[in-house]
Amino acid sequence: MISIRRFLLASLLSCIVAVIALVMTVGYFSSRHEAGEMYDAELSQYARLLVQLLSSSNHTNEIVVSRRRKEHGVHSPGNSYEDKIAFQVWNQDGLVLARSAQLPPQRFAGLVEGFHNVEWMGHTWRLFTLRDPDNGHWAVTGERDDVRGELATFLAWQSIAPILLASPLAALLIWRTVGIGLRPLRGLAMALRRRQATDLSPLPTAGIPKELRVFILSANAMLRRLAESFAREQRFAADAAHELRTPLAALMVHLENACAAAQGESREALDKTLASARRIQHVIEQLLALAKSTPEQYLANFARLDLVALVQDCSAEWAPLALARGHHFSVEGAEQAWLNGDRTGLSLLLRNLLHNAIHYTPAGGSIVVDIRNREQGAELRVIDTGPGIPAALRTRVFDRFYRVGGDRHDSEVEGAGLGLSIVKYIADLHRARLTLSEPGGHPGLEVLVSFPLGAPSAAA
Amino acid sequence: MRILLIEDDNSLGDGIVTALRREGYAVDWVRAGAEALASIAAARPDMVILDLGLPDMDGVALLSRLRQLEFRNTAALPVLILTARHSIEDKIKGLDAGADDYLTKPFAQAELFARLRALERRGGLATSAEIRIGEVTLNLAGHTASCGDRDVVLSRREFALLRVLMERPGTLFTRAQLEQKLYSYGDEISSNSIDVHIHNLRKKLLPDFIKTVRGVGYLIESPH
Numbered sequence: 001m002i003s004i005r006r007f008l009l010a011s012l013l014s015c016i017v018a019v020i021a022l023v024m025t026v027g028y029f030s031s032r033h034e035a036g037e038m039y040d041a042e043l044s045q046y047a048r049l050l051v052q053l054l055s056s057s058n059h060t061n062e063i064v065v066s067r068r069r070k071e072h073g074v075h076s077p078g079n080s081y082e083d084k085i086a087f088q089v090w091n092q093d094g095l096v097l098a099r100s101a102q103l104p105p106q107r108f109a110g111l112v113e114g115f116h117n118v119e120w121m122g123h124t125w126r127l128f129t130l131r132d133p134d135n136g137h138w139a140v141t142g143e144r145d146d147v148r149g150e151l152a153t154f155l156a157w158q159s160i161a162p163i164l165l166a167s168p169l170a171a172l173l174i175w176r177t178v179g180i181g182l183r184p185l186r187g188l189a190m191a192l193r194r195r196q197a198t199d200l201s202p203l204p205t206a207g208i209p210k211e212l213r214v215f216i217l218s219a220n221a222m223l224r225r226l227a228e229s230f231a232r233e234q235r236f237a238a239d240a241a242h243e244l245r246t247p248l249a250a251l252m253v254h255l256e257n258a259c260a261a262a263q264g265e266s267r268e269a270l271d272k273t274l275a276s277a278r279r280i281q282h283v284i285e286q287l288l289a290l291a292k293s294t295p296e297q298y299l300a301n302f303a304r305l306d307l308v309a310l311v312q313d314c315s316a317e318w319a320p321l322a323l324a325r326g327h328h329f330s331v332e333g334a335e336q337a338w339l340n341g342d343r344t345g346l347s348l349l350l351r352n353l354l355h356n357a358i359h360y361t362p363a364g365g366s367i368v369v370d371i372r373n374r375e376q377g378a379e380l381r382v383i384d385t386g387p388g389i390p391a392a393l394r395t396r397v398f399d400r401f402y403r404v405g406g407d408r409h410d411s412e413v414e415g416a417g418l419g420l421s422i423v424k425y426i427a428d429l430h431r432a433r434l435t436l437s438e439p440g441g442h443p444g445l446e447v448l449v450s451f452p453l454g455a456p457s458a459a460a
Numbered sequence: 461m462r463i464l465l466i467e468d469d470n471s472l473g474d475g476i477v478t479a480l481r482r483e484g485y486a487v488d489w490v491r492a493g494a495e496a497l498a499s500i501a502a503a504r505p506d507m508v509i510l511d512l513g514l515p516d517m518d519g520v521a522l523l524s525r526l527r528q529l530e531f532r533n534t535a536a537l538p539v540l541i542l543t544a545r546h547s548i549e550d551k552i553k554g555l556d557a558g559a560d561d562y563l564t565k566p567f568a569q570a571e572l573f574a575r576l577r578a579l580e581r582r583g584g585l586a587t588s589a590e591i592r593i594g595e596v597t598l599n600l601a602g603h604t605a606s607c608g609d610r611d612v613v614l615s616r617r618e619f620a621l622l623r624v625l626m627e628r629p630g631t632l633f634t635r636a637q638l639e640q641k642l643y644s645y646g647d648e649i650s651s652n653s654i655d656v657h658i659h660n661l662r663k664k665l666l667p668d669f670i671k672t673v674r675g676v677g678y679l680i681e682s683p684h
Contacts, residue, residue: 241544241545241546242513242544242545245544245546245564245565245566246469246472246544246565247469247471247472248565248566249472249544249565249566249567250469250471250472250474250475251566252566252567252568253472253475253476253478253479253569254471254475254478256479256568256569257475257478257479257482260479260482277566281566309636312634312636312675312676312677313634315632315673315675315676316631316632316633316634316637316676316677317632319632319673319676319679320630320631320632320679320681323671323673323679323681324630324681329673329674329676330673330674330675330676331673331674331675331676332674332675333675344548369675
C-alpha cells in the first residue's frame with residue numbers, strides 16, 4: 001500500500017540531498033576559482049620579491065633552497081607543502097642564480113612572461129615567469145595544481161559535512177513533521193472506522209484542514225443522500241405495511257362476518273376464501289420483513305442473547321397452533337444457549353421454521369425444537385414428522401419463491417416459497433450453517449442451524 | 461356494554477361494527493380523534509377500540525389525553541389499540557401511553573372478542589365476574605373456584621395462576637411470563653414453585669385441564 005508519509009519522507013530527503021550536491025558543486029568550483037586568483041597573486045608577488053632581492057646582492061654561488069627535515073636530530077619548523085611549491089631565478093645568460101632543491105639546475109620554463117600550466121614529474125604545475133627589465137634576471141615561481149584543488153575541496157567539504165552529518169536528524173524531523181501534518185487524515189480514518197454500519201450522520205467539519213474539507217463535504221453529501229434513500233425505503237416499507245394490512249384486515253373481517261351468516265355451500269366457499277386471505281396475509285408479512293431488513297440493520301442490532309429463551313418466546317406464540325392441529329410439541333436440550341445475534345432476525349428465522357413444521361406436518365405429528373451447546377457453537381434443530389424434502393431439492397428450497405412441487409403444491413398450506421429463503425438469509429447474516437436432512441429413526445425433516453462460537457459483530 | 465370504535469378506514473370500521481353487534485355489543489363508531497373526544501364527553505363508553513393512524517391526530521396522543529382528562533373518569537377507561545403498526549417499539553409506546561391491550565391488523569375476530577372479554581373482566585365490567593372454561597369456573601369477585609358441581613379450595617397463588625391462564629385460553633405462557641404475572645400480583649415466586657402450583661391445580665381440578673408444552677410452558681386450550 002502507498003504511504004503518503006513514506007513518500008514524503010523519501011522525496012523530501014532526496015530533494016535536500018540534491019540541493020546539497022548542487023550547492024557543493026557550485027561551492028567547489030567558485031572556491032577553486034577564488035583560491036586560484038589568490039595563489040596567482042602570491043606567485044607573482046613572490047617572483048617580484050626574488051628578482052629584487054637577487055639583483056641587489058652580488059651572489060655568484062647558486063642558492064639552493066631545500067626543505068630541511070631534520071637538523072641535529074630535531075625537526076625543523078616547516079610544512080610538507082613546501083615540496084609542492086618551487087622557484088628558479090637565472091640571469092640573462094641563462095645561469096641559474098637560485099632555485100628550490102626539487103627543481104633541476106636547468107631552466108625550468110620557456111622565456112615567456114606571465115602565467116603557464118606545465119606538466120612536470122607527473123603533476124600539473126602553475127608557474128609565473130617574470131623578467132627584470134633593469135638587469136635581465138628571470139624569475140619563475142610555481143606551485144603544484146593539486147594544492148589549489150585540495151583547498152577548494154576542503155572548503156567545499158567544510159560547508160557540506162555538517163549538513164550531511166545532520167541528515168539523519170533531518171530525516172527524523174521530516175518523519176515527525178509529516179506525521180503531525182497527516183494527523184487530521186488519521187483522525188478522519190479512525191472516526192470512519194469507529195462508526196456503526198448504520199450511522200449515516202455527517203462527519204464533523206470542525207478543525208479540519210482545507211485540503212480535507214472538500215473530501216469531507218462531498219462525503220457528507222453522499223452520506224446524506226444515502227440516509228435519505230434508506231429513510232425513503234423504510235418509509236416505503238412502513239407505508240406499504242399500513243396500506244396493505246388495513247384493507248386486508250377489512251377483507252378478513254367481512255369474510256368472517258359472511259362466514260358467520262352463511263350456510264352450506266356458500267359457507268364452504270367463504271371458508272376457502274378466508275384461507276386464501278390468510279395466505280395473502282402471511283406472504284405480505286414475509287415480504288415486508290424482507291423489505292425492512294438490510295444486513296446493516298441486523299448487524300447493528302447484534303447483542304448477546306439466550307437462544308433458549310428466544311425459542312421459548314416464539315414457541316409460546318406457535319405451540320397453541322401446533323396443539324390445535326393435534327401435534328405433539330416440545331422444546332428440548334440446553335437450559336441456556338448464549339450467542340451474539342439479532343433478536344428480531346432470529347425470531348423471524350424461528351417463526352418461519354416453526355410455521356413450516358406445524359403446517360407441513362400432517363395432523364397428529366410431532367415437532368421437536370432441540371438446542372445444544374457444542375464446542376463449535378450453539379446448535380438449533382427443528383425436527384418434524386412431515387413429508388420432508390427430497391435430498392435432490394434440499395438446496396433449491398432456499399431460492400426465493402421456490403416451493404417443492406411448484407404450482408401443484410398442496411394449496412391448503414399458506415406460503416409463497418419465501419420462508420426458507422428468509423431463514424437462509426438470516427442464518428447467513430449470523431454466519432450460521434444451515435443443513436436439511438432426514439431425522440434419524442423416522443421420516444420427516446430436520447433443519448439444523450449451527451451458530452459459530454465467535455459470532456460476527458457490527459464491526460465485521 | 462357500549463364500545464367506542466375509533467377507526468378511520470370505512471370498510472374495516474363497517475366490518476368491525478357488524479362483528480361486534482353480532483357479539484351483542486352496542487357500538488359507536490367515529491373516524492377521527494376530535495369526534496372521539498366529543499363522543500366520550502357526550503356519553504362515556506365502557507371500552508374503546510383505538511386505531512393509531514387517525515387523520516387529525518395520532519392515536520397515542522389521543523390516548524395520552526384520555527388518560528389525563530379528569531371528567532367522566534376516562535383515566536380508567538379500558539382501551540384496546542388495534543393497529544397496522546407491528547413493531548415492538550410501537551407496541552411499547554402504545555402500552556406505555558396507557559393502552560390496556562394491543563392487537564395488530566389483520567386479526568381473527570375470535571382473538572378480538574377474547575381480548576375484549578379479558579378487558580371487561582379486568583375492568584370489573586363483566587355482568588358476571590366469572591370465567592368458565594369447560595367444567596371449571598372461576599369466580600373473580602368471590603375468589604372461589606369450582607369444577608363441575610364440586611367447590612375447589614385454592615390458595616391465593618394458585619387462584620392467581622389459574623386466573624392468568626383462564627383469562628387467555630389458547631395462549632401459551634412461558635414459565636418466565638407466569639413468574640412475571642404473579643410478581644405483578646405482589647408475590648415473589650421461583651420457577652420451581654410455578655411447577656408445584658400447576659401440579660396442585662391439576663390435582664384439585666382435572667388432571668388434563670392445564671396442558672404442559674415441554675420445555676416451553678403451560679396453557680389452557682380454548683373451548684372451541
